[in-house]
Amino acid sequence: MENLDAQQPATAPPSTLEPPSRPPSAPSQAVAWLARNAVDSLPHGGLEAKLAESEREGRPLRVKLGIDPTSADIHLGHTVVLRKLREFQELGHLVVLIIGDYTARVGDPSGRAVTRPMLDPAEIEANARTYQEQAFKVLDGPRVEVRRNGEWLDMAMVDLFRLARTATVAQLLERDDFAKRYAAGEPITVLELLYPLMQGYDSVEVDADVELGGTDQKFNLLLGRDVQRAYGKPEQAVLTMPILPGTDGERKMSKSLGNHVGIAEPAEEIYGKTLSLPDEAMESWYELLLGEPAPAAAAPRDAKRALARRLTAEAWDEEAASRAEADFDRRFVEHRPPEDVPEVEFSADGGAAHVPAVISEVFGGSRSEARRLIAQGGVRLDGRVLGSEEQDVDPERLDGSLLQIGKRRWARLRLRKGAR
Numbered sequence: 001m002e003n004l005d006a007q008q009p010a011t012a013p014p015s016t017l018e019p020p021s022r023p024p025s026a027p028s029q030a031v032a033w034l035a036r037n038a039v040d041s042l043p044h045g046g047l048e049a050k051l052a053e054s055e056r057e058g059r060p061l062r063v064k065l066g067i068d069p070t071s072a073d074i075h076l077g078h079t080v081v082l083r084k085l086r087e088f089q090e091l092g093h094l095v096v097l098i099i100g101d102y103t104a105r106v107g108d109p110s111g112r113a114v115t116r117p118m119l120d121p122a123e124i125e126a127n128a129r130t131y132q133e134q135a136f137k138v139l140d141g142p143r144v145e146v147r148r149n150g151e152w153l154d155m156a157m158v159d160l161f162r163l164a165r166t167a168t169v170a171q172l173l174e175r176d177d178f179a180k181r182y183a184a185g186e187p188i189t190v191l192e193l194l195y196p197l198m199q200g201y202d203s204v205e206v207d208a209d210v211e212l213g214g215t216d217q218k219f220n221l222l223l224g225r226d227v228q229r230a231y232g233k234p235e236q237a238v239l240t241m242p243i244l245p246g247t248d249g250e251r252k253m254s255k256s257l258g259n260h261v262g263i264a265e266p267a268e269e270i271y272g273k274t275l276s277l278p279d280e281a282m283e284s285w286y287e288l289l290l291g292e293p294a295p296a297a298a299a300p301r302d303a304k305r306a307l308a309r310r311l312t313a314e315a316w317d318e319e320a321a322s323r324a325e326a327d328f329d330r331r332f333v334e335h336r337p338p339e340d341v342p343e344v345e346f347s348a349d350g351g352a353a354h355v356p357a358v359i360s361e362v363f364g365g366s367r368s369e370a371r372r373l374i375a376q377g378g379v380r381l382d383g384r385v386l387g388s389e390e391q392d393v394d395p396e397r398l399d400g401s402l403l404q405i406g407k408r409r410w411a412r413l414r415l416r417k418g419a420r
Contacts, residue, residue, distance in 0.1 A: 001100045001199050001213075003218070019357060027051035030091055037287060038084070039215050039240045042222065050209050054093070061093040064208035064236070066199055067135070068100035069127030074134040075260040076311070077244040077253030080288045081212050082138040084241055088210070089143045094147045096136060096206045098267035099128045102153040103202075106195045106232060134264055137315065145206075153206045163197050166230040172196065175219045196220045200227030208236045215240045230276055244288050247273050251280035267316045271324035272332075272408070273325060274308035282307065290325070337402055337410050345416040348395035355379070355391050358398065360410050382405040406415035 026032050026409050030049040035041040054061045067087055068076075068137070074082075077403045083236050091168040132146060154266040155163075162384045172193050173182055196219065203211060203224040208276045211221050225235040243252050246259025253260050261273045277285060279300040285307060294303050305325070313321040330336045346358045356370035361380065373379050382401050 001098070001103055001150060001202075001217075006039035027055060032082070034087055034091075035239065037242070037291070038195050039242055040138055040218060040238065042197065042240075046209065047239065050237045051091075054209075060211040061088070062096050062145075062207055062212045063088045063093050064096045064206060065213070066098040066100050066103070066211075068104040068130055069124055069131045070104055071255050072127050072130055073255070073261050073264055074131060075253055075255065076289060077246070077260065079138050079263060079412065080241050080244050081214060082111040082135060083289070084212055084239065086138055086140065089140045092145055094145060095139060096147065096208065097132070097139070098202050098206065099146065100199075100202075101125070101128055101148045101150045103149055103195060103198050106191050130264075135261055147206060149198070149202050150207075151203070159301055163201055163227070164194070166200070166227050167197055169193070170223065171223075174304040175218075187234040193257045196223045197227060202238055203228055203232055204231045207233065209234070210237045210239060212239050212241065214243050216243065240290060242284070245281045245284060247276050249278035253386045261311075263315045265315075267312050267320040267324040268338075270310045270326050271308045271321065272316055272328055275304055275328065277304065277307075279304070282383070332407065337404070341402065341410045343414050345414050346398065347416045351395075352399050353395040354391045355386065355393060356397075357403065358413070359403070360404065362413070363405055363409055378406050 001108075006249045025032055027048050030039070030051050035047065036110050042048050042383055050061055063085060066080060086262050087360050089095060101124055104119055105121070128148070173179055175196070178188055178193075199220050200223050202208075204227060208224070208228075211224055211370075213221050218238070221236075221238040221240065225238070228235050245251065246253035246257060247261065248257075248259045251257055251259060255262075265272075265273075282296050282300065282304055286292060286303075290307070290310060293308070298306070298330040309321045309325055316407070327338050331338055344362045346353065346361055348354075348358075354367075354375065359365070359370035359373070362366050370379075374386055374391065375388050377385050381398075381403060383404075403414050404413045
């Protein structure tokens with residue numbers, strides 16, 4: 001299931017994603033449109049057959065995505081698959097969004113060299129609520145059926161035995177990440193081997209016609225067909241989407257790698273992080289996030305600013321995108337502080353203010369980290385770089401001054417009353 005790192009609300013919040021131009025309705029044309037930026041459409045002809053069946057029977061396809069709430073937020077990398085689901089919705093089909101409250105306890109081993117730690121159920125529950133809210137920023141809420149796989153995976157032992165019989169150990173060890181770990185003598189738990197079967201059983205329970213995922217999910221999605229067949233169900237078609245590179249332009253977008261852009265982050269963060277993207281990765285972001293090529297006639301700087309503005313507007317709105325752009329120009333082009341610098345109180349003991357202690361008090365982190373920032377020239381006071389020899393200063397000098405840490409953190413300092 002997707003690691004996008006409750007019951008559906010009665011009224012789902014409206015999506016902020018602009019719907020695509022009306023897609024073709026004929027199955028042969030629709031499949032070409034849906035698969036145009038996918039990596040795999042399996043088996044060959046499978047998706048077209050499902051679309052033709054839908055038209056013949058007059059019913060929408062049930063298009064499944066499973067997400068494990070292993071972290072608190074959805075990032076742009078996750079929206080690649082969500083946007084494809086939105087395209088299915090534009091064709092009139094139903095998205096079945098499975099919140100993996102049970103599979104998250106196991107942890108998807110896809111792409112993992114070690115076993116994932118088991119998450120606390122309360123953390124999973126909190127993440128699940130956040131994921132669902134954020135997914136509706138992209139999906140059309142009325143065309144989504146939200147399910148939790150805890151509804152059926154809390155099964156009797158005899159049912160687990162039946163599920164376990166649907167695949168062999170040899171078959172599971174063909175999976176690339178398991179094969180590498182097995183060859184290297186790294187441990188693989190029985191629980192991890194069960195994970196793909198649990199995901200496949202989700203498809204049985206929700207009668208999935210199509211399942212989507214990233215390319216790292218290909219094994220799990222195809223195994224889902226085997227599980228469906230073992231339970232006498234029609235086998236799903238599979239569509240895999242490319243993996244979006246992070247803001248470093250190289251590695252998969254991931255919160256743990258620090259190269260992600262969360263769709264619920266402040267508009268200023270979305271805009272600024274997008275502008276940090278290397279030029280070489282801009283084409284894939286345009287194709288996967290906007291569904292169009294980067295403007296060929298535009299300079300890279302202008303194309304990137306247009307990308308940042310559109311992604312920010314989709315996550316928030318045009319007004320927020322305009323404010324974020326103005327804030328970025330003020331801080332990084334004109335080198336002026338943001339308009340809404342927070343005022344923060346600090347204390348001073350012994351008649352002097354120890355700047356590393358003030359930084360730690362205001363922004364968090366340790367005093368040693370603050371000293372390192374000062375030594376690296378990363379601390380400014382009223383626009384002037386603070387030297388290493390200026391770590392103990394008169395509190396009156398700090399009172400009312402503008403403290404800047406790096407490029408993004410600012411605070412207007414106020415001496416706490418009674419601290420003089």
